[in-house]
Amino acid sequence: xxxxxxxxxxxxxxxxxxxxxxxxxEAGEIVALVGxxxxxxxxxxxxxxxxxxxxxxxxxxxxxxxETAVVFQAPTLAPWLxxxxxxxxxxxxxxTRRALALTRADRALARVGLAGAETARPAQLxxxxxxxxxxxxxxxxxxxxxxxxxxxxALDEITRRALADDVLNLWADTRPAIAFVTHNVEEAVYxxxxxxxxxxxxxxxxxxxxxxxxxxxxxxxxxxxxxxxxVEAVSHLLADGMVA
Amino acid sequence: MTRLARxxxxxxxxxxxxxxxxxxCRALAVPVYFLPPPSAVxxxxxxxxxxxxxxxxxxxxxxxxxxxxxxxLAQALALVVALSPILERAVRPLAVVxxxxxxxxxxxxxxxxxxxxxxxxxxxxxxxxxxxFPIFSGAVxxxxxxxxxxxxxxxLYGASPLQRLVRLRLPSAVPYLLxxxxxxxxLAVIGAVVAEFVAGSGGAQGLAWRILEAGNRLQTxxxxxxxxxxxxxxxxxxxxxxxxxxxxxxxxxGR
Numbered sequence: 354x355x356x357x358x359x360x361x362x363x364x365x366x367x368x369x370x371x372x373x374x375x376x377x378x379e380a381g382e383i384v385a386l387v388g389x390x391x392x393x394x395x396x397x398x399x400x401x402x403x404x405x406x407x408x409x410x411x412x413x414x415x416x417x418x419x420e421t422a423v424v425f426q427a428p429t430l431a432p433w434l435x436x437x438x439x440x441x442x443x444x445x446x447x448x449t450r451r452a453l454a455l456t457r458a459d460r461a462l463a464r465v466g467l468a469g470a471e472t473a474r475p476a477q478l479x480x481x482x483x484x485x486x487x488x489x490x491x492x493x494x495x496x497x498x499x500x501x502x503x504x505x506x507a508l509d510e511i512t513r514r515a516l517a518d519d520v521l522n523l524w525a526d527t528r529p530a531i532a533f534v535t536h537n538v539e540e541a542v543y544x545x546x547x548x549x550x551x552x553x554x555x556x557x558x559x560x561x562x563x564x565x566x567x568x569x570x571x572x573x574x575x576x577x578x579x580x581x582x583x584v585e586a587v588s589h590l591l592a593d594g595m596v597a
Numbered sequence: 598m599t600r601l602a603r604x605x606x607x608x609x610x611x612x613x614x615x616x617x618x619x620x621x622c623r624a625l626a627v628p629v630y631f632l633p634p635p636s637a638v639x640x641x642x643x644x645x646x647x648x649x650x651x652x653x654x655x656x657x658x659x660x661x662x663x664x665x666x667x668x669x670l671a672q673a674l675a676l677v678v679a680l681s682p683i684l685e686r687a688v689r690p691l692a693v694v695x696x697x698x699x700x701x702x703x704x705x706x707x708x709x710x711x712x713x714x715x716x717x718x719x720x721x722x723x724x725x726x727x728x729x730f731p732i733f734s735g736a737v738x739x740x741x742x743x744x745x746x747x748x749x750x751x752x753l754y755g756a757s758p759l760q761r762l763v764r765l766r767l768p769s770a771v772p773y774l775l776x777x778x779x780x781x782x783x784l785a786v787i788g789a790v791v792a793e794f795v796a797g798s799g800g801a802q803g804l805a806w807r808i809l810e811a812g813n814r815l816q817t818x819x820x821x822x823x824x825x826x827x828x829x830x831x832x833x834x835x836x837x838x839x840x841x842x843x844x845x846x847x848x849x850x851g852r
Contacts, residue, residue, distance in 0.1 A: 431765070
């Protein structure tokens with residue numbers, strides 16, 4: 354087990370945001386969190402990242418500092434830094450020597466297909482490229498737990514699909530545990546080994562579906578019966594969760 | 598054609614207005630002390646351009662010194678305030694009161710403190726007071742205008758307060774600082790001119806002093822000449838600062 358939430362509840366001044374909610378992320382698995390807007394998906398991610406503490410319940414996190422990485426909905430890059438310096442930031446904050454940090458940042462950028470764009474500033478990159486820099490920054494510390502909070506929500510469909518395949522290919526290298534939030538049922542089924550469906554807020558678990566099939570996905574996976582079947586099952590759970 | 602027309606449009610308007618002004622002055626036989634025609638203003642400009650330039654430099658240099666002083670003070674204080682929320686709460690109301698107090702109103706006081714023999718110091722001081730606030734509030738806003746997700750990222754990797762300041766908050770403040778300096782420079786000139794008026798002919802010999810002097814002698818064309826130089830100075834400063842902001846932003850975000 355990499356990280357676990359046990360019967361956590363999160364209360365904000367305006368009311369309960371999440372829970373009671375339990376979720377354990379196992380090593381090497383890819384968990385998709387799906388649910389209606391405002392169900393507390395992002396709150397669950399912040400709990401898993403250790404960025405927020407629950408009002409009640411327990412959070413267990415195995416990774417040490419620097420072994421958890423987060424990719425946000427927006428690329429969240431520092432505009433004044435080059436792609437390389439942005440990707441090197443986590444290492445530099447941890448006190449890694451600058452030269453080494455930059456070398457490893459270049460390697461991370463190459464892994465996400467951005468070799469040659471090291472000196473570009475975020476303003477010079479397309480939305481998809483900026484997201485890749487964000488991904489490189491997350492990968493540069495070789496995290497054990499990678500958290501993606503609606504990472505592709507702002508991108509067009511083609512870029513989205515390309516990035517989904519890229520994330521799966523990157524996952525295949527080192528097999529970190531991944532938890533990601535999405536609104537998109539097809540994306541959840543395509544990328545995850547397990548889809549967790551949440552109810553309307555404050556979110557509880559409406560159900561879970563284990564997704565079969567090889568990872569990374571072979572071409573044409575989206576047209577297979579298995580894929581369609583899982584998408585339908587998740588959609589049903591989502592619909593049930595809306596009325597629950 | 599349209600580009601040329603667009604570039605020429607303001608000059609054409611100015612020429613038309615001046616022509617109308619000239620014709621009106623002559624046709625209505627307006628006394629020269631009341632409203633001199635543009636030709637008289639041009640004569641006044643040509644007759645004393647060296648003196649006017651000297652005065653312009655006088656005003657400008659005092660405004661620039663004031664800008665420098667204001668910039669250093671405002672940024673230092675903003676840094677202290679941004680690092681301590683309680684201090685910010687303490688300083689804010691005071692800063693607002695000082696900011697909304699018209700500079701003319703405190704000018705006589707500053708003149709007394711600077712010493713009547715040191716009108717230059719008083720002018721620099723007053724111009725610095727007006728130039729202080731845009732830089733100060735820009736810096737305070739900028740230091741707090743960090744992307745919340747970037748803040749979370751710094752939390753995630755356990756950044757120290759110093760790392761957060763140097764690697765996140767200071768760079769985030771740069772666009773706000775550029776904007777603040779642009780506004781402050783314009784205000785510094787206004788502050789210098791106002792202070793010169795209050796100081797009178799005490800010692801400073803800037804453009805405002807020229808306007809006062811010429812006014813006292815009813816040399817209205819000379820007043821206009823000094824006004825024209827002041828207007829050009831303002832426009833020039835504005836253009837330089839716009840360019841500086843553009844260059845600064847391009848450096849900051851790489852395009």
